[in-house]
Amino acid sequence: MIKLSRRSFLNGLAGTTAAAALMSVPNVPALGAVSKVTSIIAKPGTTGLFGADGNMTDVWAYGGEVPGPVLRVKQGETLKVDLQNELPQKTTIHWHGLRIKNEMDGVPFLTQKPVGIGQRFTYDFNIQDAGTYWYHPHVNTSEQVGRGLHGALIVEEQDPVQVDREVVWVLDDWRIQKDGAIAPFGGLHDAAHAGRYGNVVTINGKTGTPFKVRSGERIRLRLINAANARIFGLEFEGHEPWRIAIDGHPVTPAKTGTGPIVIAPGGRIDLVIDMTAKAGETFKIRDRYHNRFAYTLALIAYSDQKPIRSKPLEAPKKMAANPVPFPQLGSAERHEMIFQGGAMGGLRGATYKGKEMGLRELARMGMVWAVNGEVIPPIEEDDIGKPMVSLKKGSSHILRWRNDTAFAHPIHMHGHSFHLISRNGTKLFAPLIMDTVLIAPKEYVDVAFVADNPGDWALHCHILEHAKSGMMGFVRVG
8 A cells, every 4th residue: 555645735837927818719519419318326336446356345436337437428519417326325416627507516505405315316518618527426525535436527629639549547546444445534634634645546446557558659648636635746757748638628738847747636637648668668657746755656568569650740739729718807806715724724713604713613613724714614505605705797807816724725616617827926828727726835826717607606625625624615606
């Protein structure tokens, strides 16, 4: 088993200064032209994380698989998913990263009633953005995702990047006991520190599986971080991947360089990798986000087959942009959210349900994080609480998210994709369209977006233990 540090630091994307130019909205196929219908059963099961010879692990799974089945649709289609809940708890499905109608977003009480034990619910929505996305529950999220409930959702572009083969990797980690069982959930230490890090890391639910390739081929690798808290920083020994998309949205293809490729919980990155080594060679893929505890995630294993081609292809072309509107920065309303609390954060107290409380009193209730001096109470059936901010439909906004804590936080926004325009006051050369941005301790970012999707939309840290303990609220658009 792999033991890693719980300390966090950021090796994120560096931006260079430049003014953000107004971006046009591209044309996409008519929505709802074709429907794809599928059914998913969420139920307990077992899986072999360590292969056929290892201990079996009791999990919760979609369709009996960990991760769940890869759902594939084309941009512009309608997806209908009939969820049947055979878990011992209520559940929902959230479609992470998709800009869909509010009642299909899967957040209990905020957008829908949770799906009861033995009950069914049909999700039905149009998909306007191509790219790499994923799905997971939003009820008791830390435990349900941590037990295996998640899967990839791939929205195929009308004109995808040209490759020989496409591979989807759902990255995850598990806290496993000696008998192969998943360790109990909960505990203040996870909540107040870096979240629930596991001691077993898997790719598509398995450990130790080699990445089998052929010399000369070009592969599109879709990476999804489904872990509760682990931040991955991947290094591909002997290879120079191209980064072609972030959180599903195309970027100008560029070599990733010598530093690790950082993927925060909830985040996705698409790579194009040219397999330029010789037949029979092997190379390490290492996770060295936590440098002191770097480990080998997988091996690239070249077959003995004849190379597909003698030299690499030309640089991949940038794919067409998704129809995400760019805000009017000059007239945009500005808002600041300061994320506070946690261990070593220096927060002595905060307001909780209208009452000022000390940190120890809050910790006894399992609430250890605050935003702008307020601990956000759980969203409940009879009281969803108040929005962090209310936004007029169609208006432009710049949110400053400031991390005043000792730990990194991947902040995820539902219902909208935002443009990351600056980090610590330094503007990016070109804004990045994202839905989950990693913010290092004592760092701040500016994100801009058009509030064009009406409803109450969750906004939270995607370290799931942080979201559960005070770092999950919502914004209201209407």
